[in-house]
Amino acid sequence: MFISNAYAQSAGTAADVGMMGNLTTFAPLVLMFVVMYFLMIRPQQKRAKEQKTMMDALAKGDEIITSGGILGRVSKVSDTYVTVEIAANTDIVVQKNSITTLLPKGTLKSL
Structure with a gap:
């Protein structure tokens, strides 16, 4: 209906x-x-x-920043490691892939 x-x-x-x-x-x-x-x-x-x-x-004399925030100048480059001078007569060895930034020349004047 x-x-x-x-x-x-x-x-x-x-x-x-x-x-x-x-x-x-x-x-x-x-x-x-x-x-x-x-x-x-x-x-x-x-x-x-x-x-x-x-x-x-990367070459000797380049100024870099690592992933840990360390600033320094490259003193030696190998296939997997880079020796970085962070102060006068103070070198550290870091892995190449830990480098994050390549700084312009003259950024680090105190080294």
Whole structure:
């Protein structure tokens, strides 16, 4: 009496739903990967490349900062270690990958 009949809506054909359904399902996932690549992965790769280039270019007399915050002048460079003069007649040996920054010449005047 007061309730009307409800009929189910017919679905589209399999060809209409199949391709668009898959595309709309994976689009957010692909979009998230693209955003993650440009915001996180690409800048990290760029920084790693710059760090490697700096380590390869280290030479005697360069002024550096280590990851521990020690400032000094490079006195000897080997494949994996660097000898750093931190004061007059005071040398320390650090790993090459612990060097974070290459300072401009003349920054450390007291050594």
